[in-house]
Amino acid sequence: MQHIIDRFISYVIIDTESDSSSETTPSTKKQWDLANKLVEELKSIGMKDVTIDKKAYIMATLPSNVDHDVPTIGFISHFDTTPDFTGANVKPQVISNYDGNDIVLNAEQNIILSPKYFKDLLQYKGQTLITTDGTTLLGADDKAGITEIVTAMEFLIKNPEIKHGKIRVGFTPDEEIGRGAHHFDVEKFGCDWAYTMDGSQVGELEYENFNAAGAKITFKGKSVHPGYAKGKMINSMLIANDFINELPKGETPQETKGYEGFFHVHHLTGSIEETVLELIIRDHSKKKFTKRKELIAKIAQKFNKKFAKQFGEDIVIAEVKDQYYNMKEKVLPVKHIVDIAEKAMKELGIKPIIKPIRGGTDGCQLSYKGLPCPNIFAGGHNFHGKYEYVPVESIQKAIDVIVKIAELTAKPIAK
Template identity: 80%
Template structure:
């Protein structure tokens, strides 16, 4: 257990926050710090063909130790952390033999991780939890996944009696800003299928995800002295408010679950002359996804129609771009890769939790790039904020699942 803890902490204490406003890959220079560290660690444990390209994509090989043909299986995680909350100066706290009560993360700021609010905590009573100190995120998304992949490869190298085919591992930058797979060389990776280790609670196995789009809505205005503004001023901030109010009020993240889609306003920045609204659009169903994008365009068109005579040109510009699609379409035709993962969990006495992802992973895009790539739990909870935590036992189990998938695949394809 301590080996996994030490490895995980060595990753999360390196700041790898990505930046959606950057046009470089990786989007932040500091991501190279952990990337280079991982390259050296992969070499040190005995992995072969360890490479890192000019965009910080890392790949490595564990050669087959059987004499029959086995499909090449890949395991993928990302090393960046979200820009939604700071990942600088992470100071993990280790809670051994968790008693099921409140955990004071930061006494000075009265920040408490409580099972009263986060009920999932209770299933980990008696286990070892790693939490934040209340001032940063933890980074289990997805440094827990990297910990598990490296630990599984190290275990297989040190235990050659476990038979397996060729395994490829890949670590990516910028997943949290939707670009983790953009420059991933699927042909170079050379796997028949893969798994992202990027899920949450123990047992999660996911092959359905949102269809996703991002929208930038620009509102124009006219600034006039407020004392003489009647019939002349157009306040772009009020137009933006009108737009947001026209979105379905119950179709937001905090009021939806399961297969229900949503609109999510992520940022509003404005003045009288110009306001920018950014939002994301999500739905598992492709037709409903297209309808949601059309709804955004219709609201913008209605405001344009209302102000065309006064403003003389479109006053609202809606820029809507697709981000990724539901991987189900690409995974169902090769459903045996789900069967293998499910069997691996059951043989380890883990109850598989097969459910749709209310988000996305690198695997969504990789599946459409020719690498079917469902998602397996990495163990963390409450990602992207100060209440993030991960049970060490979940990371251990995820590591065992990787080993078991490798072992089962070799057995299944033996004659």
């Protein structure tokens, strides 16, 4: 157990926050700090063909130890953390034998991780939790996944009596800003299929995700002295506010669940002359996803028509770009890869929780690049913020699942 804790903490104390405004890959130089460490660690545990390319994509091989044909499978995680909350100076706290009560993350700032609000905590009474100190995120998304993959490979290397085929591992930058799979060389990876270790609670097994798009909407205005503005001033911030109010009520992240889609306003900056609104569009249904994008264009057209005479040109410019699509379309034709993961969990006494991802992973983009890639739990909770935590026992269970999948995949097919 301590070996897992030490490895995980050695990863999370390295700041790997990505940056969507950057045009480089990786988007931040500091991601190289962990990437280079991982390369050396993979070599030290005995992995073969360990490579890192100029964009920091890491790949390595665990050779097969059976003499019959076995599919080559892969396990993938990302080493960046979200720019939504700081990942600098992470100071993990280890809570042994959690008693089910409030956890004081930061006494000075009165930051409490409470089961009264985060009810999932009560599942982990008696277990060892790793939390933040209340001032940063933790980075279990997805350094827990990396810990699990590296530790599982180390276990298989040290226990050659466990039979497995060729296994490839891959670690990516910039997943949190939607670019993790952009430069992933699927052909070089050379797998029949793979799994991302990037889910949350124990048992999660996912092969459906949102169709996703991002929208940048620019609102133009006219600044006039407010004392003489009647009939002349156009306040772009108020137009942006009216635009937001045109979006369907109740279709926001905080008001939806399961297969329900949403519009999410996440940035708004402006002045009288110009305001920029950024939002994301999400839906599992391809048809509903298309309608959501069309609604953005329809609302923009409505405002442009309304202000055409007064402004003289389009007052609202809407740019909508697709980000990723639902992997279900690519995974269903090879559903046995999900069945293998489900069987692995059941044989380990883990109840599979098969549900749609309310987000995306590298796996959804990789599936469309020809590498079917369902998502498996990594064990963490409350990602992207100061209340993030992970039970060490959950990390161990994910390690066990990786090992069991390797075993099951290597079993000869009965003729």
